[in-house]
Amino acid sequence: MILEELLRPLRTTSELTPEQKQIQIQHVEMDSRNVTSGSLFICIKGYTVDGHDFADKAIEQGAAAIIAERSLDVSVPLILVDDAKRAMARIASHFYDEPTKKLQLIGVTGTNGKTSTTHILDQILRDADQKTGLIGTMYTKIDDQFFDTANTTPESLVLQQTFNNMNQAGVDTAVMEVSSHALHHGRVRGCDFDIAVFTNLTPDHLDYHETMEKYLFAKSLLFSQLGNTYEGKKAVINIDDLSGPRLAQLTTAEIVTYGIRKSADVRAKDIKSTPEGTTFVLEAFGEETTVSFKLVGLFSVYNALAAVAAAIASGLELEQVKESIERVQGIAGRFEPVQCGQPFSVIVDYAHTADSLKNVLDTVSELTNGQVTVVVGCGGDRDASKRPVMAEIAVKQADRAIFTSDNPRSEDPELILKDMTSGLLADNYETILDRKQAIYRAIEEAEEGDVVLIAGKGHETYQDIAGVKHHFDDKEVAEEAIRGRLT
Numbered sequence: 193m194i195l196e197e198l199l200r201p202l203r204t205t206s207e208l209t210p211e212q213k214q215i216q217i218q219h220v221e222m223d224s225r226n227v228t229s230g231s232l233f234i235c236i237k238g239y240t241v242d243g244h245d246f247a248d249k250a251i252e253q254g255a256a257a258i259i260a261e262r263s264l265d266v267s268v269p270l271i272l273v274d275d276a277k278r279a280m281a282r283i284a285s286h287f288y289d290e291p292t293k294k295l296q297l298i299g300v301t302g303t304n305g306k307t308s309t310t311h312i313l314d315q316i317l318r319d320a321d322q323k324t325g326l327i328g329t330m331y332t333k334i335d336d337q338f339f340d341t342a343n344t345t346p347e348s349l350v351l352q353q354t355f356n357n358m359n360q361a362g363v364d365t366a367v368m369e370v371s372s373h374a375l376h377h378g379r380v381r382g383c384d385f386d387i388a389v390f391t392n393l394t395p396d397h398l399d400y401h402e403t404m405e406k407y408l409f410a411k412s413l414l415f416s417q418l419g420n421t422y423e424g425k426k427a428v429i430n431i432d433d434l435s436g437p438r439l440a441q442l443t444t445a446e447i448v449t450y451g452i453r454k455s456a457d458v459r460a461k462d463i464k465s466t467p468e469g470t471t472f473v474l475e476a477f478g479e480e481t482t483v484s485f486k487l488v489g490l491f492s493v494y495n496a497l498a499a500v501a502a503a504i505a506s507g508l509e510l511e512q513v514k515e516s517i518e519r520v521q522g523i524a525g526r527f528e529p530v531q532c533g534q535p536f537s538v539i540v541d542y543a544h545t546a547d548s549l550k551n552v553l554d555t556v557s558e559l560t561n562g563q564v565t566v567v568v569g570c571g572g573d574r575d576a577s578k579r580p581v582m583a584e585i586a587v588k589q590a591d592r593a594i595f596t597s598d599n600p601r602s603e604d605p606e607l608i609l610k611d612m613t614s615g616l617l618a619d620n621y622e623t624i625l626d627r628k629q630a631i632y633r634a635i636e637e638a639e640e641g642d643v644v645l646i647a648g649k650g651h652e653t654y655q656d657i658a659g660v661k662h663h664f665d666d667k668e669v670a671e672e673a674i675r676g677r678l679t
């Protein structure tokens with residue numbers, strides 16, 4: 193594509209000569225290390241380094257033009273923009289020929305339940321013979337192929353390239369997790385969402401957003417920027433969540449509500465939980481059907497409702513959706529049982545916020561008469577305000593807590609544990625810094641009928657200590673500990 197054409201979606205005052213306008217751009221890059229001949233290099237001011245400092249390096253590697261937020265002394269055409277990240281989102285979408293306009297795009301946002309809801313929805317759509325794409329915390333998936341991702345919602349350039357790959361693979365619907373960071377950074381600008389889904393909003397990421405109001409504002413961008421009913425846009429909203437009605441007011445799209453406590457378009461009633469799963473009556477737009485769902489916990493019913501409501505909003509029939517919901521198996525690292533023939537339960541879960549820990553412990557206590565031990569820590573370089581709250585919930589709702597390390601990242605794990613425990617009055621806890629030892633201790637001491645909940649890292653297969661990712665898998669460690677005990 194020639195430079196003039198590539199820049200069309202931007203409002204920029206930079207003047208190019210007729211020759212510069214004709215420069216052929218073969219690639220668009222935000223990382224100088226990926227630049228090759230004919231690349232357009234976009235300078236992004238990051239948290240760690242400033243991309244503007246790599247402009248010369250990019251030119252050395254063959255960059256044919258540069259987009260930047262400030263003037264640079266460079267030998268190739270320089271295009272100045274106010275916000276390079278937002279410019280990148282528009283350019284990326286244009287470069288790949290608006291890939292999200294060629295598929296149905298469903299975005300799921302909220303503090304908890306995004307990965308779970310997108311997986312349930314993916315299953316429903318696949319059962320309806322659609323070719324699907326999925327983008328989220330665990331991976332990107334195009335039909336049956338899996339790809340690693342660095343972020344829950346990747347940078348716009350990666351996103352648009354991924355959608356382009358989805359177009360080429362013939363994907364009908366892409367379902368993606370949309371994080372508040374992504375919304376705030378404009379990573380999803382240039383994405384033409386057809387359906388936006390809201391799960392819930394509870395405290396998290398306040399290190400980044402500072403207040404709940406600003407956090408909600410970031411989430412609300414998915415709804416305020418969605419488009420309207422006449423364009424066929426739909427907003428699927430958890431009406432039981434306090435922020436649900438506020439988001440509903442911010443969108444001009446058609447609203448589909450779901451919930452349990454309040455009247456809603458899609459609702460679950462008569463919910464009955466057993467250790468094997470949950471049954472409920474699913475009511476959708478006046479029709480009713482009974483569902484046997486294999487996942488446990490009220491929070492899982494909410495995720496199922498979000499997925500059902502989105503599927504119905506996209507045109508599927510209730511009966512068809514019900515059959516898929518009944519087929520949904522567990523999701524890796526989300527309330528995942530570890531079973532090696534032991535006479536007590538071990539569950540690995542990704543609860544890393546106060547609300548999710550509370551929900552998961554509520555579910556555990558509903559399902560057992562035995563003693564509950566929770567092994568949990570908090571991540572470093574993340575919202576420190578959740579640390580004492582999570583610890584308080586752990587000692588209050590479990591019979592015993594073992595506080596340990598999560599991903600300390602650049603922080604001192606001992607200090608993270610101090611943040612968690614220094615205000616605790618209860619004494620039904622101990623701290624074991626080494627996560628493996630903590631898991632072993634909980635499992636060695638569990639008695640018949642007890643439950644050991646290992647929370648915070650779910651599917652993760654590493655522990656990030658001082659920027660180095662060491663292999664660590666809660667499920668694997670739990671299995672080793674159980675086998676060690678049984679032999």
Ligand SMILES: CC(=O)N[C@H]1[C@@H](OP(=O)(O)OP(=O)(O)OC[C@H]2O[C@@H](n3ccc(=O)[nH]c3=O)[C@H](O)[C@@H]2O)O[C@H](CO)[C@@H](O)[C@@H]1O[C@H](C)C(=O)N[C@@H](C)C(=O)N[C@H](CCC(=O)O)C(=O)O
Nearest residue numbers: 222223224236238239240241243246343344345347371373
């Ligand atoms: C705080 C944050 O969002 N950071 C993101 C950001 O990294 P950064 O600002 O440190 O980037 P940087 O390293 O300073 O680099 C700046 C620029 O210089 C360029 N560069 C750098 C080096 C070089 O040699 N040449 C070069 O050109 C880089 O490519 C980049 O364009 O840009 C990176 C590339 O896109 C992201 O991977 C990274 O996410 C990090 C991993 C992260 O932890 N993000 C979290 C906070 C996040 O976004 N989380 C949400 C999920 C939250 C949730 O809901 O739970 C998510 O969507 O993942």
Ligand SMILES: Nc1ncnc2c1ncn2[C@@H]1O[C@H](COP(=O)(O)OP(=O)(O)OP(=O)(O)O)[C@@H](O)[C@H]1O
Nearest residue numbers: 303304305306307308329491526541542543548552
């Ligand atoms: N609807 C829900 N409400 C509250 N807690 C939930 C809900 N769904 C899942 N959880 C809890 O939150 C944990 C994480 O769930 P999930 O991975 O689906 O959320 P997420 O929004 O994708 O999280 P992340 O922001 O880290 O990507 C689960 O392991 C469970 O403990």
Ligand SMILES: N[C@H](CCC[C@H](N)C(=O)O)C(=O)O
Nearest residue numbers: 544570571574598599648649
């Ligand atoms: N998406 C979340 C994941 C947290 C997982 C937890 N294990 C931690 O490291 O804090 C985040 O980046 O905040």
Ligand SMILES: [Mg+2]
Nearest residue numbers: 306307329369
């Ligand atoms: Mg997720």
